[in-house]
Amino acid sequence: MRLALFEGDGIGQEVSQAARRLAEEMFRFMGITHEIVTVPVGWSALCETGSTFPSEALAAAREADGIILGPLDLAHYPAPGLGGLDPERELIRELRLHSRFLPARTYAGVTSPFRPSVDLLVVRDNTDGMFADRGAPEGPFEMMPTPDLALSTRKVTREGIENLARSAFETARFRRQHVTAAHQADAMPVSEGLFLQTMRDVAADYPEVEYHEESVDRMAAWLERDPARFDVIVTTSLFGRILSQQAAQVTGSHRISASLSAGYSHVMARAHHGPALSLAGQNVANPTSMLSSTGFMMAYLGHQAACDRLIRVASTVQQTLTEVLARPEWRTADLHGPLSTHEYTDLVIELALARLGAAPVA
Secondary structure (H helix, E strand, O other), X not given: OEXXXXXXXXXXXXXXXXXXXXXXXXXXXXXXXXXXXXXXXXXXXXXXXXXXXOHHHHHHHHOOOEEEEOOOOHHHOOOHHHOOOOHHHHHHHXXXXXXXXXXXXXXXXXXXXXXXXXXXXXXXXXXXXXXXXXXXXXXXXXXXXXOOEEEEOOEOOHHHHHHHHHHHHHHHOOOXXXXXXXXXXOOOXXXXXXXXXXXXXXXXXXXXXXXXXXXXXXXXXXXHHOHHXXXXXXXXXXXXXXXXXXXXHHXXXXXXXXXXXXXXXXXXXEOOOOOOHHHOOOOOOOOHHHHHHHXXXXXXXXXXXOOHHHHHHHHHHHHHHHHHHXXXXXXXXXXXXXXXXXXXXXXXXXXXXXXXXXXXXX
């Protein structure tokens, strides 16, 4: 098993190293030969190579089974012509990571208005949609014909939606077997019509999975009123970006939830938060999001390879994080706990190994 580790900026070094330690211990427990290669991206890479995403990083990613990407300080990068590339966007495009998985769930001890527990997953398109860098082979899909007129268009392809749909249905098979497509076909009947028709075509291949459709505006209302009714929500990129953030907020998991991007032959775990520059180097960052994303990546790789050991370990990581977050004395400072980044990571690893039967816990 080969992983590429990109620490990123700010607290990225700390939370990414936490993920590395978790991965190493889990692979060691499973007896899986592994190698984790660290390549700089972000500000450190810009200083060394003149680019926030040097060619060495892409080469390492291409050779890896999985990628761990820390948070990025994108807002302060220089222009692309001056070396300020977005590493995540470059990886998504070059490796064709067509689907993004964004879980949102409630945790005991983490503030949320919803009980009993909520456990849903938003799967959104990663390569098409209404973003300026996804529409055209040359140049952006935003333009200003005159100083007083701005135009935006979006790209929806059958291939892209089919990849997205299959990602959602395959994942639902291992969850509660329910998929809801969020759309706005009344406002955009052509592009959303293609989205829905492709979803229906793929749904026919999964008769064991219950399939429903809901407009995005009604979906947003239901997420506020009764999010527990949803299992897997699948939608296009812009709607998915909004709904996933809303789901994370209403469940209280916006700082600690996972993020995973997957394609034909690569998968990338990423922290679902920013670089928190003011906390960098202080050993106080909460690594839960990065640890959870790493566990999610193990689950994805396990299902892809039909490796029960990986699936078991991934499930154990999630169970352990749930257990730790429920105990005030086991949390980090942002959740009003006493533990440092290193102490929290040590505890998660120790408890996970104990659950797996590898070590006692005092």
